[in-house]
């Protein structure tokens with residue numbers, strides 16, 4: 515069994531995270547429960563910061579808040595000196611409510627609305643990452659109407675795509691995001707942007723994929739960005755101050771995943787930048803990265819209570835937990851793999867293979883196939899690891915299941931950072947039109 519961060523098995527054979535016995539957390543907060551190992555989140559953030567400090571380059575590590583965007587997480591990101599990426603008015607609102615420093619907020623997205631742009635302009639956020647020509651003009655116009663000049667990066671599609679161990683380099687990348695580098699769109703976007711008075715182009719942004727386990731794709735992206743930077747400087751007279759290389763740094767969900775230490779991704783990027791830009795006689799730009807998953811992913815554990823089971827002799831044994839695709843849709847969406855243990859009897863020897871089902875009315879509502887566990891009983895606690903990223907953030911109310919609570923644990927302390935949803939939350943936005951309302955007898 516692989517335990518992340520501060521997780522360990524205590525003398526009673528119970529899983530402990532951040533100095534908290536999870537059987538006690540289950541008793542206090544109920545299940546399903548998202549548990550976040552605060553020390554591990556901080557450690558991951560520091561791995562990035564330390565690697566950048568070692569490079570001597572100016573940098574920003576922007577936490578991609580979409581991975582897990584709640585106010586406490588914004589506060590933690592701020593404390594660790596990170597910047598913050600947001601992609602919607604809801605994420606921006608969360609950051610603002612948490613008091614996140616506005617100059618460190620970057621606004622992403624391929625279809626920002628007028629209202630979202632105005633909200634971000636009014637908040638004086640630090641940077642817009644502009645995705646397309648329509649947004650370029652719209653942002654210039656809206657900033658102009660408010661008498662502002664805003665900093666932007668242009669999102670380019672570098673023609674490098676990386677997924678775990680594979681990367682491909684294509685002339686023309688099929689993507690909904692960004693200005694294509696290969697077909698000249700990115701170049702035209704710079705030409706266009708330079709004419710717009712209310713925009714200041716800081717540089718470019720490139721994001722090549724997610725759950726990446728190798729550095730080669732990032733090196734390829736740096737090569738393409740460098741060549742573009744040189745061309746833009748020589749032909750259009752603009753020198754990039756910032757190069758943003760996105761996120762996508764991989765984490766270990768199961769034994770099959772072999773991520774690099776986070777500092778190695780950073781080193782590969784900063785080494786390539788320093789070497790390429792120095793070679794081109796180009797002033798060294800500030801480097802931004804945008805990790806999401808690798809900041810919070812392995813710090814999260816979801817605790818469930820086991821309910822029913824169904825043994826189909828010779829075929830498979832299902833055990834069902836009190837959550838499922840509503841709190842973790844990733845297995846259903848992407849066939850993502852997770853690892854889990856019996857948190858209340860973690861030292862007992864493995865004796866059966868089970869598949870973990872959720873409680874939703876959907877055959878695809880499965881969390882883990884073929885998991886080896888000690889003999890599972892009703893009311894056992896199942897801890898599923900590495901659920902910190904894209905779990906709470908992607909949770910739904912399908913079947914009108916209430917979203918679980920989230921606790922931050924550290925040094926024996928456990929603090930609720932998101933309350934379990936109430937029945938009031940479930941029906942709070944519902945309205946019954948008067949024509950459907952039951953009226954008095956005789957009507």
Ligand SMILES: *Cc1c(COP(=O)(O)O)cnc(C)c1O
Pocket residue numbers: 578580581622721723724725760761762763804805806807808903
């Ligand atoms: C999703 C995304 C990220 C974060 O990706 P992770 O795989 O969570 O690190 C960063 N930047 C952009 C533009 C993204 O779309």
